[in-house]
Amino acid sequence: MSEATDPWLIVGLGNPGPEYAANRHNVGFMVADLLADRIGGRFKRAQKAQAQVVEGRIGSPGPANRRVILAKPMSYMNLSGGPVSALRDFYKVPTDHIVAIHDELDIDYGMLRLKLGGGDNGHNGLKSMTKSMGSDYHRIRFGIGRPPGRMQVADFVLKDFSSTERKELGFLVDRAADSVECLLAEGLERAQSAYNS
DSSP, X not given: OOOTTSOEEEEEOOOOSGXXXXXXXXXHHHHHHHHHHHTTOOOEEOSSSSEEEEEXXXXXXXXXXXXXXXXXXXXXGGGTHHHHHHHHHHHTOOGGGEEEEEEETTSOTTOEEEEESOOOTTOHHHHHHHHHHOSOSEEEEEEOOOXXXXXXXXXXXXXXXXXXXXXXXXXXXHHHHHHHHHHHHHOHHHHHHHHOO
């Protein structure tokens, strides 16, 4: 069982490089960037993993204040597990103190679902993480909806959000970041009842 003093590893999943920055598949990076802004940190290259990290604290002063390592794997989505497990080992983070923030096809655009454990639902980033360290980590699933018509899933997730979606994207990324803070401060059940939609 994890101790209250154990650090949390918050992982935004995405692909490195400017050509991917605004893709649907990179919404995890977007949430991680916002959380880094909130704690006043800047991502730097990790020494022990192929990732960028920011260390800091989330939550108001007192018992709910949590030490966090925000991370963006720089390995491409389908190889995320290696960098995440290297960071877990380096920072000595229990697996149930790891949170993966990722895009989710089976949820309507902008909806959130928080959960602990479970399958990967065909998501290559989760598949890689689960292969590296088991499935007992938290997930913040950010809905992107299904591709329109006959568009292939791979094409859809590697496209930028549409102009209509972008109108709400800032608000939705903000809400996803709020859900991370709630999860750490108040636990999964409270965060689920507040943010699962």
